[in-house]
Amino acid sequence: MELSQTESDNVSLGETNEEVMASIDESPAEIAISVRVAVRVRPNPRPVKERSMLQVAPFSISTLPVTTTASGTFGLTGSPVSHPITFHFDEVYHEGHSQAEVYAGSVEPLVNQFLQGYNATLLAYGQTASGKTHTMGTTESQMTGGMIGRSLESIFNHLEETEAWKLRVGYLEIYNEQLVDLLR
Numbered sequence: 001m002e003l004s005q006t007e008s009d010n011v012s013l014g015e016t017n018e019e020v021m022a023s024i025d026e027s028p029a030e031i032a033i034s035v036r037v038a039v040r041v042r043p044n045p046r047p048v049k050e051r052s053m054l055q056v057a058p059f060s061i062s063t064l065p066v067t068t069t070a071s072g073t074f075g076l077t078g079s080p081v082s083h084p085i086t087f088h089f090d091e092v093y094h095e096g097h098s099q100a101e102v103y104a105g106s107v108e109p110l111v112n113q114f115l116q117g118y119n120a121t122l123l124a125y126g127q128t129a130s131g132k133t134h135t136m137g138t139t140e141s142q143m144t145g146g147m148i149g150r151s152l153e154s155i156f157n158h159l160e161e162t163e164a165w166k167l168r169v170g171y172l173e174i175y176n177e178q179l180v181d182l183l184r
């Protein structure tokens, strides 16, 4: 997605590319903190064999302790793990967190940066059925609507207050190394 002001007006939608590049050059430390990683634990859809289950212990806003049942094995080491292994993230969302909470915590700051002229990328990564599509969203519902719809809504709300703008949107799928244009 790309947002720019139209050539015929002088409305400012944020910093110019030159200003953004200059600020990045001035503060390399900002680059280091510009990548944030959040994890979202999805609800189990149906009873799963206990021995193959990873158990997620109570966790804080930024840590995710993972362990297995006594007879289980932990995928990364192949060994039974009785004590939690704690992974650290910038944000951790559990089954009870809503789409709105995930958006407010991890995506809205990115959209705000985008509206100030910065490039922004939101990447959903995970094994099949882990909830990437659910999180990114396929509906416009207030309750279940995902990150793409919420981001667009926020961007268009911002643009309503702006006189002239140009927004280009692409929607591509890469599946089995094939590139598919989902808008055609």
Ligand SMILES: Nc1ncnc2c1ncn2[C@@H]1O[C@H](COP(=O)(O)OP(=O)(O)OP(=O)(O)O)[C@@H](O)[C@H]1O
Pocket: 041, 042, 043, 045, 095, 126, 127, 128, 129, 130, 131, 132, 133, 134, 135
């Ligand atoms: N946080 C969640 N709350 C409720 N249901 C969820 C959640 N995450 C995923 N699901 C449900 O789990 C199922 C699988 O999720 P989804 O299709 O989003 O996975 P995916 O990562 O996109 O899978 P794939 O890589 O195979 O496309 C769907 O039925 C989805 O509605």
